[in-house]
Amino acid sequence: MSNGPYGQIACDCGAVSLLVCGAPLGLGLDAVDEPVTFWPLDAIQIGQGADELDVSPQAGGGDCWACRRCRERLLCAHEEAGVAVLTGQEGDASDHHAPAMTSSWQRSLEALGYRVRSVPGA
Ligand SMILES: [Zn+2]
Numbered sequence: 001m002s003n004g005p006y007g008q009i010a011c012d013c014g015a016v017s018l019l020v021c022g023a024p025l026g027l028g029l030d031a032v033d034e035p036v037t038f039w040p041l042d043a044i045q046i047g048q049g050a051d052e053l054d055v056s057p058q059a060g061g062g063d064c065w066a067c068r069r070c071r072e073r074l075l076c077a078h079e080e081a082g083v084a085v086l087t088g089q090e091g092d093a094s095d096h097h098a099p100a101m102t103s104s105w106q107r108s109l110e111a112l113g114y115r116v117r118s119v120p121g122a
Contacts, residue, residue, distance in 0.1 A: 026038050
């Protein structure tokens with residue numbers, strides 16, 4: 001059903017790991033100019049540590065997924081937009097132009113305070 005795991009994200013202490021499959025939607029910046037990578041929410045799977053995963057609503061919208069033990073934030077999930085926002089940008093992700101980002105997704109993300117770049121066809 002997928003192209004297989006694209007990568008794995010683990011928190012500092014290793015209690016929680018997430019698997020990301022397929023390709024990122026695009027790259028951008030969050031409200032405080034930190035680089036982020038946008039992924040389809042359904043591309044994210046919990047690899048291990050579901051019991052340690054703390055999902056809490058954020059003031060700006062979306063749910064923050066963090067580790068209960070080390071408190072590292074792994075991603076921000078925006079259910080209504082269907083997007084997971086991961087902090088940081090993997091080197092090879094910047095070379096990967098995913099075709100899936102649409103202008104409506106981009107508008108939803110911008111409404112959430114993100115700035116989108118590296119959008120194919122933009
Ligand atoms: Zn941890």
